[in-house]
Amino acid sequence: MTTNDRSQDNGTTDNGTTDIGTPRTGTTDATPAQERAAEDRTGVTRRALLGTAGAGLLVGAGAGVAGAVALDRTGRPAGAAAAGGALGAARVPFRGEHQAGILEPQQARVQLAAFDLSDGVGRDGLRGLLQRWTKAAERLTAGEPAEEFDDQVALDAGPCSLTLTVGFGAALFDKAGAADRRPPGLEPLPAFPGDALDPARGDGDLFLQIGADDALVAVHALRVLQRLAAGTAALRWQSAGFARTPGAAGKPVTGRNLMGQVDGTNNPKPGEEGFAAKVFCTAGGEQPAWLAGGSYLVFRRIRMLLDHWEALPVDRQERVIGRRKTDGAPLGAPAGSGEHAPVDLSAQGPDGTLAIPADAHVRVAAPAANGGAAMLRRGFSYHDGLLPDGSPDAGLLFLAFQSDPRRGFTPVQRKLSRGDGLSRFLRHEASGVYAVPPAAPAGGYLGQQLLEG
Template identity: 70%
Template sequence: MDDGSDQPPDRRTDPGTDRETDPGTGLPAAGPAPATAPLSVLSRRALLGSAGAGLVAGAAAGVAGGAVLSRSAPHPGAAPPRSGGPASPGAGRVPFHGPRQAGILDPQQARVHLAAFDLAAGVSRDGLRELLKRWSRTAARLAAGEPAEAAENQIALDAGPCSLTVTFGFGATLFDRAGLTDRRPPGLEPLPDFPEDALDRARSDGDLLVQICADDALVAFHALRVLQRQVVGTAAARWQMSGFSRTPGATERPMTGRNLMGQIDGTNNPKPGEPSFESRVFCGSGQPDWLAGGSYLVFRRIRMLLDNWENLPVDRQERVIGRRKSDGAPLSGGSETTAVDLGAQGPDGALTIPADAHIRVAAPQSNGGAAMLRRGFSYHDGLLADGSQDAGLLFLAFQADPRHGFVPVQRKLSRGDSLSRFLRHEASGLYAVPPGAPEGGYVGQTLLEG
């Protein structure tokens, strides 16, 4: 759904020259490829492979035969650039440590696993601290392509890091259960009930949320299984969901992705570098010190009524969204990136973009400037009992304060968005996403030791 948001940019650069590369081919626009690949991206194979040093040398030679690329860091506060690209997708690496958690500003990967956990009865603040230390050490090793120290299962034995990111969030209930009630941030107040919500509470909320993203399905699943096994005795799984996005390099040129309705999804995201980007996405004044530089994550599982949608003629679909389906251009004219003209009228004096079109109702100018950084993934979980598709969007949106971001926008959408009749909101969650961990530290350290 285009709610005035877009995915982070998917520009790639040659790390040796900082020249842009063609995301379709993975080749630099000009200049030679780097001569070698960092050995760190091969460390999982080096440490677990049976061929020892010979395997490392052979793999390094193979990578050196092509360009080793990186996606540029989209913002100074983001993690350092990835290495790797379409020519060597396994070599993509996003460091775990940094001022902000990975998986927020980084270019979107092809796969996601979301998993929520509840602390076990009797687990104290000390138990939570030990879990977060263990998880952070493991996430850092896996992001570097190294094996986990505990619960390693060799699922990703033959792969590089594949741009793996692991992001942790804290639900409102965590603070009471861990004896941290006085440190719960004000933005974690429960989301209101919205009209037409049909939420399954068993698949909503949770004390802890883990977002795992990677460009390879086995690498993502490997990280999920390791973290799940490391939590035994401290917390229990509450729910788990998986999703997918377009594989990096699947298109000949950088393009905004499409959702399962076939629509180009998310063209007007707040972009790193814009004057309001920091204040819209990351926490500042009015939030606890431990959350400074962090964010809030809203999760919604939104099922799409695809049979109903696909029975609409394309021109009707376009009027529901407010954009052309073929290229994403607004019905007011231009190309995908042309600013929407909400005042444009046709020859008959009617609004070119209907009053209930999705992009009109969701636009920041229609919601007091409210905006979010979306990073949603599609999902497909087979058929429901009535034979309809259990498919849609795992909506993920990072913002500085959901009371001034998601909540007012969703209230307006639930009242007047023509797209709503083709959607069902079936699960929901809100989480505080703390800042990143420094080298030697762990996520949540500012909360638990501040």
């Protein structure tokens, strides 16, 4: 396919923060020499970003522990953002052990999109597309213009922590002649009580998560990749989301979701025992070798019934969640204890009843109540105006990375959909499951392990 051919366009939950900075060395703890090398590549030190990791934004509930890791990078020098400093200059290396956009601090903006392969594209066509995307992504994440279809929209913006994460839907494997390499974790999710899924806004052969601290940078990157896909894959759906802008809170603090709840306290954290096994795939058993170092991503578009939620008095809202709204502390915890106080599920109120109700979100979603099932949640809020009935079309773009959805998302969501009081205020309206390959190998392209391994 020629360049000219391609120029024709087709068409909350209870989780927490991660302690991963932007420079990616493939390990959780870098040596001083590695930190200096990372600073040379990015212009922003890993230690500075680690020191500013803040807050998780998320909304889980009936959403399958809907969550979002929203890490606030507030430790840069005062006034740097206003002067076009660290906020725009921050760069996330494209290559590493895992794809960028999983462990890194959550950016302020996200563009999510899915594409369907055109008829007859096959393995060679998919390989060519992934090679083009890889080449463009490596340049864009470095703050450089793409070699093709760059319209200079983001020319003066800097990298702005841009990450581009690619996933493969189940149908892609048949279309690419790789049905025998489809991983078992890509089986369809079961139907959950209360689902109202729109197939046109979910699934897809190729998934893109594009995050950046500047909306223009994220939109520009999506536009470039869409134009590079013309003739090979067509856009199926697209959604835009947002989180707290780094530095907006003035200090590291856990973010709030659109329900006003402090959200993001107990997300699994790198460095914890068993973290990698919960999030990343290893070869062996059912897992194919090409997915080693990769992950699975579950996407859900979850609309919050904000009119109903906001009609509740604050004390009722707190009982639905199981945490105080002011500081995120679990109900029953002493005053001033804060959101990280241990959740005591046996605590009682003055009247002898459970301080945290039986159907409170934190109780139903607790890993201890779900056989230890856990996911790394990295969701974003969205607000797309009003529906015909006048209610807000707003909620959570739920993203959860895990080593196997059958042991992570599915059992947790099954329980939440049946016993979580928060489910009454949520509607799952779109869904998708994707295999996220490891990062592009040195000198290679995203997905090379699948297509050539």
